[in-house]
Amino acid sequence: MDLLRWGRSPWGEWVLTHVSWSLFWASLFAGVLFFIAHAGYMLFSAHRKRPSAETDALEALYKNLPEKIERHGLAARLFHWVMAAAMFVLLFTAFLPIAGVKFAWVYWHWMAGLVLTASILFHIVHATFFMDFWSIWVGPKDIPELKNELMREFGVDVPGPKDGKYPLGNRLYHTAIVLAGLGASITGILMIPRIRTGLVTRNPYYLADATWGITYVTHGLAGVGLVGLVIAHVYFAIRPEKWWVTKAMIFGFITKRQYLEHHEPSRWPVGGKSTSTKPAGQA
Numbered sequence: 001m002d003l004l005r006w007g008r009s010p011w012g013e014w015v016l017t018h019v020s021w022s023l024f025w026a027s028l029f030a031g032v033l034f035f036i037a038h039a040g041y042m043l044f045s046a047h048r049k050r051p052s053a054e055t056d057a058l059e060a061l062y063k064n065l066p067e068k069i070e071r072h073g074l075a076a077r078l079f080h081w082v083m084a085a086a087m088f089v090l091l092f093t094a095f096l097p098i099a100g101v102k103f104a105w106v107y108w109h110w111m112a113g114l115v116l117t118a119s120i121l122f123h124i125v126h127a128t129f130f131m132d133f134w135s136i137w138v139g140p141k142d143i144p145e146l147k148n149e150l151m152r153e154f155g156v157d158v159p160g161p162k163d164g165k166y167p168l169g170n171r172l173y174h175t176a177i178v179l180a181g182l183g184a185s186i187t188g189i190l191m192i193p194r195i196r197t198g199l200v201t202r203n204p205y206y207l208a209d210a211t212w213g214i215t216y217v218t219h220g221l222a223g224v225g226l227v228g229l230v231i232a233h234v235y236f237a238i239r240p241e242k243w244w245v246t247k248a249m250i251f252g253f254i255t256k257r258q259y260l261e262h263h264e265p266s267r268w269p270v271g272g273k274s275t276s277t278k279p280a281g282q283a
Contacts, residue, residue, distance in 0.1 A: 004217060016213025019220035021098050027224040031231030038235070049241075050162065050261045058260040065256045069270050071165070071248040076131070079123045080249055086116040087230060090184070094223055110197060113188040120185055135164060138171045164267035177229055183222035187215045 007017040050058070072080070089112035093105040127133050145168055148160045166174070194204045207215070237246045248254045259270070 013209065015209045016217050018216045019224065023220070023224045024095055024098060024227060027227040028231070031228040034228070034232060035235040039239075055257065055260050058265070059256070062256075062260065062265060065259070065270065067256050068253040069256060069259045070252055071254050072252050074252065075126055077249055077252060079119055079126065083116060083119045083123075086112045086119060087226065090116060091223070091227060091230060095227070106195060110188070110192060110195060113185065116181070117185045117189060120181060132165075136166050136171055136174050138168070138175055142168060142171070161267060162262065162264040164264060167262075173229070173233070176225075177233075180222045180225040180229060183218050184226060187219035187222065190215050191219070 003020050003023060004016060005018045005020060007015060089108060093109040093112065096103070097105055127136075145160070148158050149168055151158050190207070193200050193202060193206060196202050236242050244254060244258050259265075259268075
């Protein structure tokens with residue numbers, strides 16, 4: 001199966017033209033296969049919520065915590081849902097025609113692309129200056145946590161703290177969606193002058209044919225990658241044990257009990273200081 005498509009330029013040179021649309025079906029299949037496999041695995045997983053007795057002890061220790069704890073501010077939630085709407089419009093307008101659904105998709109596609117790009121730019125500024133920017137990123141410091149997470153998944157009870165505000169899986173997913181989203185947005189903006197939008201003067205020749213080929217391939221790879229990533233995201237959002245996270249993205253808060261069940265207060269400190277700084281179980 002050819003993963004890339006080639007064509008001849010007006011000067012007879014072989015240049016890249018796009019990715020093979022077989023990759024779209026492969027990404028769709030991989031996404032569906034993933035949630036089927038994960039759903040089967042979760043039937044036997046012990047999950048990683050704190051035991052009730054340990055959570056009760058933490059509630060006594062952190063008794064001054066508020067009953068509702070903000071997880072996502074209004075700006076972060078608005079960004080998420082605007083980005084989600086733009087992403088769905090982009091994916092449907094990009095891939096429905098491939099599946100045989102014919103409609104005037106180009107207008108909706110570039111408009112949604114501009115909305116996505118604007119939301120990403122807003123999020124970069126908001127996350128940099130108004131949020132804890134580094135809390136969502138992964139690096140070498142997270143290797144021990146990754147090792148412990150994998151060992152717990154295989155039933156090995158290893159010591160170690162619970163997650164901070166963002167679990168390791170969320171941070172890994174964030175890295176993947178950033179790479180795919182930026183790839184799609186940057187190449188999409190480069191392609192705006194190739195079509196009639198009324199925003200800029202149409203000029204399909206301002207980049208060389210070989211450069212256009214790289215742009216199309218990057219845009220296509222980012223698009224098919226986003227198919228699988230969006231399927232995984234929706235799947236986790238609707239899982240019963242993750243519904244508390246989804247509700248937080250809708251309403252903005254989690255309960256004190258959920259905070260103590262799933263997070264380490266020392267790694268995600270919130271308002272309402274404890275009367276003690278010692279871990280639960282210590283005198």
